[in-house]
Amino acid sequence: MDAFKLLKELRVNYEQEAHYLPKETGLRLIESTTEDDSRISAKCRDAKVEDLWSLTSFFGYSTQTFVLAVNLLDRFLAMIRIQPKHLSCVSVSCLHMAAKVTEEECNLAPPVELIRIGQCRFTASDLCRMEKIVAEKLNFKSKAVTALTFLDLYHQIALLDCTDRKEILSLEKLEAQLKACLCRISFSKAKPSVLALSLLRQEIHAVQSEDMLEIARHIQRHLKITDVELRLWSERVARCLSDYSSPECSKPNHRKLQWIVSRRTAQNLHSYRTVPELPTIPEHCWDESER
Template sequence: MLRAGARHPDAADDDSPPVASTSGQAAAAAPDLPQLYATLNEYLLLEHKFQPRLCLPADCENGEVTVGARDGAAHVLRCLKVWFDLPASVLIHAINLFDRFLTKMKVRPCHVPCITVSCMNIAIDEHADLTRQPRNVLVEELVSVSQSACTAGDVARMSRVIVDKLGLVKGCHSVTALDWLRLLRTLVVCAAEELNIDAPLCQESELVNLLEIVVCDAVCANARTSELALVLIYHQLEQQLVEWSRREGNPVPEAAYLLYDYAAQLQAHCHMSDASLVSCRNRVRVVISRYEGRCAATHRQPLVWRLSERTLKVLRPTDRLTSLLPTIEEQHLADASPPRKRSGSEGSDSVDMSDWPRSPILPVYCDH
């Protein structure tokens, strides 16, 4: 639990604004630097408690959960977050719960869908308790949208198991990579304001989007949350320096390089070794480059509609549909066939209609 000297950045308080605003405007609200450093020290003390240590096989061995199953569960959580328009803190907290539970418990692959929905269920409950707002997503809706083949009762029971195994206590909220990111970004923005540097970092939403991409990949699952946040800060500082260097007639301000020194001071304060930070940085770059390459791909796999036999029986046949009609040569037919004399009454049953499509009657589409 956070002690009296620090506060959780998402905590709602009617008396004073939060330390790190969820809307990314912490710098504009003139945050209290001593309070920020007190929160930083508290996060350092609690970091090991919320740190997952996954050791999953790449291939299925003895019915164990694989790395691919973990990434699949993370992407299901992100789909639920987008579907119900949930905040990023719920997604990152749910992924953190999932990784920590797999760290402590050996589960079967058939239980992964239920565990995934249960982690999202717990994260939604904690977010509602943290922000003091009513919960707006029902457990039945989570089960229905996720298609996890479990019931709301299964999710409720699994949620109690996860809470028990992880030792979760109501009112004691986890410190995730998102909390670290918001805190470190606020500190860097405050340092940039003291150095009179404009736009040292991008909007918080862009950093949060990058963090969502990174935490959904098992490559970065075991990285320290503080290192993960600081690596993303470094990444955005590099991007900003590249943009400044491309401007003609407007050199990069010398004070901008001082932000790297300030980030290095944060690294030393958080006891991050250079080797560990470089390793985390390489993993983050691999994940981001893989994601950007996937988004820039020009060749997409075409959609394939798979229909069941029951659906095929209901569909109307389309093999006789044509968009072009043959030209009727009226003059040629008139000359070749002699006029037919009608003798008596002749019904429609006597007319040869063997080439006419039987039931059902199909429409014929023309170009004009």
């Protein structure tokens, strides 16, 4: 795609992004909710998004699936007040809805598998009903304009006429950084175009590329993003990625599955201590008489 078409597509998505933003009043309400409240708190939401990241990695889903699932989840939570006990059903429903839009049908995990691996306490019928509720409330059809939409377009623009930049400006790395940011509800208040540009500038500064920095400035001027807004979110992105890169941070995509079983099930599970000892197989050649 040439520069003119990319910039035109960029503008079209920029004009549509406001339709796919969660209600800020709803997000603020979640952020102000304490953990002992009967409503969803920011910590509860962030933990559930990390679970979605783990499920995305386990089933081999794309970044697009994860980002769309988080977008659906945040828009629904900012619109409808739900109890914490229903959050698992809502979040997994959003993931399944996103996967049906972005993944090949042959790669889709059956609802029962999503529920089993996610160790959720609801049925496939519950999941189906919740999907219908979310789709109806959000008027969801098949897509949403997200930060990943802009990140992909920015990356294509940055690589125009210079494929060598692909080696130093990794889209995969940018996607991983975006996923880390989305695990914090505060970034759901950012305009997708601004969040994506903040991530791009952060990486460009890291690789110290002056020509790509000029491309980022051109994108900023084209979309009329103010310096104040870009600086604000760039600082927040830098802090988030600094925390994420620390050894103390538990990476959701590296998390091991932990199975919760009843005491009776645990007693019935075979461990190496319960395996009966078998006689040692002799290593010498068989005697013909033993045949």
